[in-house]
Amino acid sequence: MMIPFRTAHALLLLLGSATALANPWAQVDGPAPGPSRAIGDTSAGCLLGARQLPTEGNGYVVMHLERNRYYGHPSLISSIRALGDRAAQGLGVMHVGDLGMPRGGPMPFGHRSHQTGIDADVWFDLSPSLHLGANRTRSNVSAFNVLSKTSDGLDYRLWNNSHEQMLKAAATQPSVDRIFVNARIKQELCRTTRGDRSWLRKVRP
Known part of the structure; x- marks a missing residue:
């Protein structure tokens, strides 16, 4: 399972709206029935028996509800909810971006992956108030960028130890x-982690 933590302000719109509406995968309302099964590759596959991530839960909220991309394999849903529980232990509120569509498959814009229900985007913004001023579908809020604009490092006004703990x-x-x-x-x-560093193997640029 892959959980990309996004650093960009927003997802890239790759196709125009007319093409997006023509994507049959994006027009499906609900999951395919049957036992949960990720089929194929993350960039060329689909998903049977998807589960819906509740749009709000302990320690997390789902953003951009208008995309209908909050479905995944049950193991992914469990992982996201477990991360929400960790965020609720004093780290803030985890803002969840795209998982997958109800039956997986290629998205009309934003990703080549996320097709089999085992990928998720998690924003670095842990502010408890970020989503409170959003519209009904939370479509008017974007993730901030933790990269510094003036150096090759991070913006330490935005990056802190809570992000390392979440990762x-x-x-x-x-x-x-x-x-x-x-x-x-x-x-x-790699520069700041002390003690057990074995978990860093899973974090990839």
Whole structure:
């Protein structure tokens, strides 16, 4: 299972709206029936028996509900909820971006992966108030960028130890295979992590 922690302000719109509406996978309302099964590759596959992540839970909220991308394999849903529980222990509120569509498959924009229900985007913004001023679908809020605009490092007004703790909590879950972050974030973790560093193997630039 992959959990990419996003560092960009927003997802990249790859196709125009007319093409997006023509994508049959995006028009499916609900999961395919049957036992849960991830079929194929994350960038060329689909998902049977998907589970829906509740749009709000302990320690987390789902953003951009209008995309209908909060479905995944049960193991992914469990991992996200476990991370929410960790966030609720004094770290803040975890803002969840895209998981997968109800039956997986290729998305009309934003990702080539996320097709089999085992990928998730998690924002670095842990502010408890971020989503409170959002509209009904939380579509008018974007993730901030933790990279410095004036150096090759991070913006330490935004980056703090809570982010490292969240990454460690994700990486130490047995079901999580790898976590993709910007190379500067991996460098920062390698520079500052003390004690057990084995979990850093799962964090990849």
